[in-house]
Amino acid sequence: MASIAATEPAIALGPRRRSRARAFVRICRGKPIGVAAGAICVLLVLIALGANELAPHAPEATRFPRMHAPSRAYPLGTDNLFRDIYSRILIGSRISLGIGFGAVAMGTCMGTLLGLIAGYYRGWADMIVSRALEVVLGFPPLVLALFILSIFKTDRGFSLPSFIWMSFAIGLIITPTTARIVRGSVLSIRALQYIEAAESMGAAPSRIIARHVLPNVMAPIIVIASIQIGNAILAEAALSFIGVGISDDSHPSWGKMLQDTRAQWQAAWWLSVMPGAAISIAVLSFNLFGDALRDILDPRLRSS
Amino acid sequence: MSLYIARRLMLAAGVLFIISIAVFTAVRLQPGDVCKIVLATPDADEQQCRAIRDELGLDEPAAVQYVRYMGGLFVGDWGRGYISRRDVRTEITERIPLTIELTLLSTAFALLIAIPIGVISAVRQDGWLDYTLRLLTIGWLSIPGFWLGTMLVIFPAKWWGYSPPVGYTEFWHDPLKNLEQLYLPAFALGLGLSASLARVTRSAMLEVLRQDFVRTARAKGLSERLVVLRHGLKNAMIPVVTLFGLQFGVLLGGTVVLESIFALPGLGTLILGAVLSKDYPQVQGVVLFFAAVLVTINLLVDISYAWFDPRIRYV
Numbered sequence: 001m002a003s004i005a006a007t008e009p010a011i012a013l014g015p016r017r018r019s020r021a022r023a024f025v026r027i028c029r030g031k032p033i034g035v036a037a038g039a040i041c042v043l044l045v046l047i048a049l050g051a052n053e054l055a056p057h058a059p060e061a062t063r064f065p066r067m068h069a070p071s072r073a074y075p076l077g078t079d080n081l082f083r084d085i086y087s088r089i090l091i092g093s094r095i096s097l098g099i100g101f102g103a104v105a106m107g108t109c110m111g112t113l114l115g116l117i118a119g120y121y122r123g124w125a126d127m128i129v130s131r132a133l134e135v136v137l138g139f140p141p142l143v144l145a146l147f148i149l150s151i152f153k154t155d156r157g158f159s160l161p162s163f164i165w166m167s168f169a170i171g172l173i174i175t176p177t178t179a180r181i182v183r184g185s186v187l188s189i190r191a192l193q194y195i196e197a198a199e200s201m202g203a204a205p206s207r208i209i210a211r212h213v214l215p216n217v218m219a220p221i222i223v224i225a226s227i228q229i230g231n232a233i234l235a236e237a238a239l240s241f242i243g244v245g246i247s248d249d250s251h252p253s254w255g256k257m258l259q260d261t262r263a264q265w266q267a268a269w270w271l272s273v274m275p276g277a278a279i280s281i282a283v284l285s286f287n288l289f290g291d292a293l294r295d296i297l298d299p300r301l302r303s304s
Numbered sequence: 305m306s307l308y309i310a311r312r313l314m315l316a317a318g319v320l321f322i323i324s325i326a327v328f329t330a331v332r333l334q335p336g337d338v339c340k341i342v343l344a345t346p347d348a349d350e351q352q353c354r355a356i357r358d359e360l361g362l363d364e365p366a367a368v369q370y371v372r373y374m375g376g377l378f379v380g381d382w383g384r385g386y387i388s389r390r391d392v393r394t395e396i397t398e399r400i401p402l403t404i405e406l407t408l409l410s411t412a413f414a415l416l417i418a419i420p421i422g423v424i425s426a427v428r429q430d431g432w433l434d435y436t437l438r439l440l441t442i443g444w445l446s447i448p449g450f451w452l453g454t455m456l457v458i459f460p461a462k463w464w465g466y467s468p469p470v471g472y473t474e475f476w477h478d479p480l481k482n483l484e485q486l487y488l489p490a491f492a493l494g495l496g497l498s499a500s501l502a503r504v505t506r507s508a509m510l511e512v513l514r515q516d517f518v519r520t521a522r523a524k525g526l527s528e529r530l531v532v533l534r535h536g537l538k539n540a541m542i543p544v545v546t547l548f549g550l551q552f553g554v555l556l557g558g559t560v561v562l563e564s565i566f567a568l569p570g571l572g573t574l575i576l577g578a579v580l581s582k583d584y585p586q587v588q589g590v591v592l593f594f595a596a597v598l599v600t601i602n603l604l605v606d607i608s609y610a611w612f613d614p615r616i617r618y619v
Binding site: 131134135137138139140141142143144146147148150151152230234237238241242243244255258262265266272276279280281283284287288291 | 315318319320322323326327330331333334442443445446447448449450451454455458461462550553554555556557558560561564575576579580582587590591594595598599602
């Protein structure tokens with residue numbers, strides 16, 4: 001939220017604008033680290049969107065010296081396959097962040113849907129959803145993703161199906177957390193009087209869910225989604241590192257870059273440090289941003 | 305209590321049953337012909353194919369195959385790998401000790417790091433120490449375990465010429481060598497878990513230390529150490545145990561990556577190799593085994609609540 005407010009003109013245009021600007025200043029004072037992390041997240045997304053223009057070389061181009069240390073010509077060095085690491089990291093942000101966001105989007109949608117159904121209808125629906133979530137939780141997350149990818153992702157390279165299966169496999173891992181939190185929030189909201197009022201006026205369940213329940217559980221949903229982005233990026237990196245991710249020279253992910261160069265890490269430190277740092281910076285920024293967002297939007301989630 | 309345990313046991317068995325059907329079905333949904341995978345050629349001979357399908361019983365209805373497979377599980381026949389041609393049960397049982405030891409060691413590392421940090425952070429709430437520790441934990445939450453693991457292999461070797469002995473020696477065979485082989489991967493695996501555990505320990509401690517019985521304990525003159533550890537920590541353990549139960553799966557999944565980095569012959573490398581070579585009977589066996597372990601752990605976590613908080617009574 002803070003980052004969106006940041007792009008608005010600071011000049012006061014009306015009472016509403018002014019109070020928003022004031023709220024933004026207050027948030028900046030109270031959560032300087034969270035705001036800085038949010039700014040880095042926005043920057044990372046912009047880099048990913050403009051990577052094709054920003055990258056000095058094509059990621060698959062191999063006309064460079066082999067394992068050249070970071071220098072002015074090659075800011076982050078070159079790898080064992082004669083490629084420019086800086087360009088690869090920029091382009092790689094598209095895959096790493098893309099799958100991170102895709103997975104969280106899928107997981108949040110599935111989790112929200114299940115949580116709404118379980119929390120609103122309770123009874124049988126709740127029981128079935130809860131059992132389904134226990135089935136998902138019965139697998140070690142990485143093993144579940146590995147299993148799904150091994151069966152359904154037939155395409156090794158970069159393509160829409162492989163992107164979707166990667167996002168789905170990782171998204172499924174985070175679904176139970178989202179579903180449980182949404183379910184809990186829905187249960188408490190459902191007991192409130194305005195739901196009873198809407199029901200007594202004859203509103204259909206779909207309308208009550210869409211108009212009265214969903215808007216009131218948005219805060220925890222946004223918070224949990226932003227916290228999970230970092231985990232999704234880490235999961236993508238781990239899956240790519242063990243060789244079940246997207247394997248495509250012109251669409252490298254950060255985890256895949258680490259896998260490609262693994263045999264040579266001892267000889268050239270930048271091969272491991274640069275993509276590793278990219279992963280850590282992205283994950284750290286999203287974690288700090290999510291944390292600050294949680295404190296602002298939903299302090300109750302702090303303990304969980 | 306025993307009624308509650310019985311009910312939880314039934315539920316766990318039900319969940320495992322659904323998992324077994326899901327895994328069994330998913331494996332049979334894989335695109336591509338099994339015999340091409342077994343023979344490792346795209347143009348397999350029709351006659352050979354028929355022989356293979358016959359041997360594996362693939363022409364029978366899926367339900368029959370399922371019942372036969374599940375029946376086999378209970379009498380110790382877990383099938384044979386398509387590619388490895390090895391008995392799945394022997395493969396798994398041979399590799400269990402390593403994976404168990406790795407998860408136990410990383411749990412130990414995680415708790416040893418997390419609990420002191422969480423307690424100190426809570427006791428010194430909002431002080432500079434608390435602030436530093438919190439930044440530190442959120443920082444190492446962002447380090448990929450596989451990356452840290454690989455760094456731990458490479459840099460000691462490069463700088464000091466030190467590398468842990470390759471492979472796996474059984475503990476009772478040579479305890480020191482065994483620990484030397486496992487402490488690095490266990491540390492890399494445990495560090496990520498310790499970060500989230502420390503954060504939960506801190507917030508749970510903060511909650512507990514604010515309560516009346518803690519004030520009473522202080523008022524009656526107990527030493528601060530006793531108040532924090534005996535009265536505070538024990539009561540702060542429930543969320544920690546819950547999180548540990550939830551994160552145990554992450555730990556098990558992490559063994560896949562770390563075992564492969566450190567070339568350890570455990571269950572993780574088994575499933576990874578099986579997945580990469582499309583050896584589905586092995587994949588199926590290991591996935592089901594992992595699920596059984598995890599469901600059992602979740603069950604134990606649920607039951608352990610009652611031990612930490614006797615007020616919890618189950619109906």
